[in-house]
Amino acid sequence: MSQTLTIDNKVFYSKLARIATPIALQSLMLASVAAGDALMLGRVAQEQMTAVSLASQIQFVQNMFLMAATGAGSILGAQYWGKGDKKTVQKIFHIMLVTAGFISILFFAACELIPGALMMIFTADAPLIAIGSSYLRIAGWSYLITGISQCYLAVMKVSDHVAPSAWISSSAVIMNIVLNAIFIFGLLGAPAMQARGAALATTLSRIIELALCLIISSRADYIRPALNKIFSAGRSLWGDFMKQCLPLMGGSLFWGVGFTSYTAIIGHMGADAAAANSVAAVVRDLVCCACNGIGSAAGIIVGNELGAGKLDMGKAYGTKLMKLSYVIGFASTALVLAVTPIVTRMVILTEEAHSYLTGMMIIMAVYMIGRCVNTVTINGVLDGGGDTLFDMYSLAVCMWGIAIPLAMLGAFVFHWPVLLVYACTCLDEVGKIPWVMARFYKYKWVRNLTTDQ
Numbered sequence: 115m116s117q118t119l120t121i122d123n124k125v126f127y128s129k130l131a132r133i134a135t136p137i138a139l140q141s142l143m144l145a146s147v148a149a150g151d152a153l154m155l156g157r158v159a160q161e162q163m164t165a166v167s168l169a170s171q172i173q174f175v176q177n178m179f180l181m182a183a184t185g186a187g188s189i190l191g192a193q194y195w196g197k198g199d200k201k202t203v204q205k206i207f208h209i210m211l212v213t214a215g216f217i218s219i220l221f222f223a224a225c226e227l228i229p230g231a232l233m234m235i236f237t238a239d240a241p242l243i244a245i246g247s248s249y250l251r252i253a254g255w256s257y258l259i260t261g262i263s264q265c266y267l268a269v270m271k272v273s274d275h276v277a278p279s280a281w282i283s284s285s286a287v288i289m290n291i292v293l294n295a296i297f298i299f300g301l302l303g304a305p306a307m308q309a310r311g312a313a314l315a316t317t318l319s320r321i322i323e324l325a326l327c328l329i330i331s332s333r334a335d336y337i338r339p340a341l342n343k344i345f346s347a348g349r350s351l352w353g354d355f356m357k358q359c360l361p362l363m364g365g366s367l368f369w370g371v372g373f374t375s376y377t378a379i380i381g382h383m384g385a386d387a388a389a390a391n392s393v394a395a396v397v398r399d400l401v402c403c404a405c406n407g408i409g410s411a412a413g414i415i416v417g418n419e420l421g422a423g424k425l426d427m428g429k430a431y432g433t434k435l436m437k438l439s440y441v442i443g444f445a446s447t448a449l450v451l452a453v454t455p456i457v458t459r460m461v462i463l464t465e466e467a468h469s470y471l472t473g474m475m476i477i478m479a480v481y482m483i484g485r486c487v488n489t490v491t492i493n494g495v496l497d498g499g500g501d502t503l504f505d506m507y508s509l510a511v512c513m514w515g516i517a518i519p520l521a522m523l524g525a526f527v528f529h530w531p532v533l534l535v536y537a538c539t540c541l542d543e544v545g546k547i548p549w550v551m552a553r554f555y556k557y558k559w560v561r562n563l564t565t566d567q
Contacts, residue, residue: 121430130435133414137271138279142400154298154312160389160463165245167392168236168381171374172250173257176221178370180261183213183521184268187359188495190563191272192414193421197564200273204337205347209268209355214261222547223256228347236378239385245309252313253564256320263320266327270366272414273337275480280329287324309541354563361502368509376539379525380532386463387532390470393461398478401449405442405486410436412494420499421564429560432495436487436554443486450479473533477540484543491550499559508549512542 174528187210194202224232233243235403246476263282296304297311307314330559331338347355377395381388412435419428454475493506524530 122436126431128416128432130411133271133276134407134411134482135505136276136407137278137351137410138403139284141406142403146408151453158437160467161494162245162309163240163461164385164392164544165233165242165388166249166312167395168242168377168388169233169246169253170310171236171377172221172225172232173253175258175295175370175374176217176260178365178366179217180214182359182366183217183261184264185362185366185497185533186210186355186359186502187265188268188272188410188413189417189463189500190354191269192417192498194563194564195272195274196418196421196517199421199564200337201350203269203273204340205351205355206355207265207337207339208344208354209347210265210268210534211262212358214265215368217260217453220260222254222258223315224252225257229254234260236374237388244387245408249309249313252310253316256313256317260320263324266324266331269337270331271410272417275336282326283329285326286319289322289363293318348478350565354565358500358502358563361506362497365502365505365509368506372509372513372518372542374522379521380536383525383532383535386467387470389463389467390474390532391484391536393457393463394470394474394478397450397453397457397475397478398482401446402485403491405439405446405489408438408442409489412490413498414459416495416498416559420560420562423562425562426559428499428556430558432498432554436491438489438518439484441492441538442490443483446482446486447479450475450482454479470532470536474536477533477537481540481543483548485546487541487547488550496554499561500563501553501559501561508546509542512546512549516545 187206189202191206196207229247230243232250233246237243237246267283268278270276270282270307294312296302297307297314298307300311330336377388378393380391412432416428416432416435419431420426454472457475458471461470461471469553491510496502496504515540517540520541521535524535524538
């Protein structure tokens with residue numbers, strides 16, 4: 115395998131834009147739902163906004179499991195698609211549906227049966243628990259169906275239907291935002307349901323999203339499941355899927371539960387800290403849309419080349435994408451600093467919460483460099499070649515071995531200021547960059563994962 119290969123920049127950036135732009139737009143639209151909830155509920159009352167932000171952490175954790183299932187399917191699907199094996203891509207679709215369906219049922223049951231216990235993980239404030247519980251009982255129905263639609267969207271992305279998948283998600287998100295306004299404020303004759311209105315809007319939009327997936331996938335050139343064969347993917351392919359899924363699930367759990375722990379730690383430092391963190395989290399998710407899009411595109415682009423047996427081109431593309439991640443990271447830092455004055459004026463917060471929010475935004479600006487580099491390099495390039503174990507290792511050390519213990523000690527033992535504890539929660543992404551680069555240059559990710567099925 116050659117060490118260097120000249121890349122046609124026009125072809126590379128055209129391919130990257132074609133795949134990354136719809137995914138980034140999709141990520142932006144999804145983040146816009148959280149932004150819409152925060153802004154609309156923030157205009158009603160701080161506790162309504164905070165309760166929904168905390169309750170939404172349940173869906174965040176569910177998404178970590180779903181991301182592992184759809185991520186494993188995307189890794190294998192991209193390589194088999196690059197190989198030209200559409201039948202195996204369909205079998206992978208079946209495996210994803212079975213796995214995601216099981217996950218969705220578990221989270222639905224928890225939200226309907228023990229919503230109060232779930233809320234007590236994040237806060238001890240009785241009014242917040244009551245509001246959040248009422249939100250989860252309605253939103254839980256959306257958790258039941260979201261896993262299925264995510265499988266459809268993942269298969270569309272790896273099978274050259276990125277734009278339709280983004281269109282479906284964007285349409286559902288626009289509908290969610292419109293329904294949010296109607297049911298939160300009681301427009302067009304609807305009752306003003308506040309937090310429960312946000313939950314109802316989410317559930318209805320998820321139903322619309324799944325319906326659009328089914329309609330679009332019924333076209334002749336789309337891969338769709340064969341329900342009579344959904345449990346007959348074969349032991350070998352299931353084994354390959356689990357080799358990718360289990361490390362991804364471990365990494366997703368480390369990351370998802372870790373991020374939820376950050377929210378819980380800040381949430382137990384007072385209502386003002388929780389409110390400021392809720393707004394900062396929305397901004398973070400919006401700014402991360404570009405790196406999310408390029409990270410997903412990186413996995414598809416690198417996976418296609420490796421699956422087709424073009425290891426040298428896959429390696430060259432991966433190297434270029436890694437370098438590009440630094441450009442995105444510094445641009446994201448500048449963007450966070452630029453929007454900080456705007457964000458602090460847009461929401462109704464107490465004076466102390468406003469002070470916390472300004473400080474959190476400045477800290478987040480530095481954090482964005484690490485977040486962008488790691489998203490593109492780990493979740494894109496390394497995962498595209500099946501090097502999924504590294505993400506779990508790095509999270510175990512940097513997040514669970516350093517950031518979370520420091521934040522917990524600072525909050526509950528040493529009683530550090532809120533902003534210092536928040537800075538501890540941002541240590542992991544920036545701190546692991548040297549380790550990520552060392553792993554990248556070992557080139558263990560340059561592998562063809564496909565076999566003859």
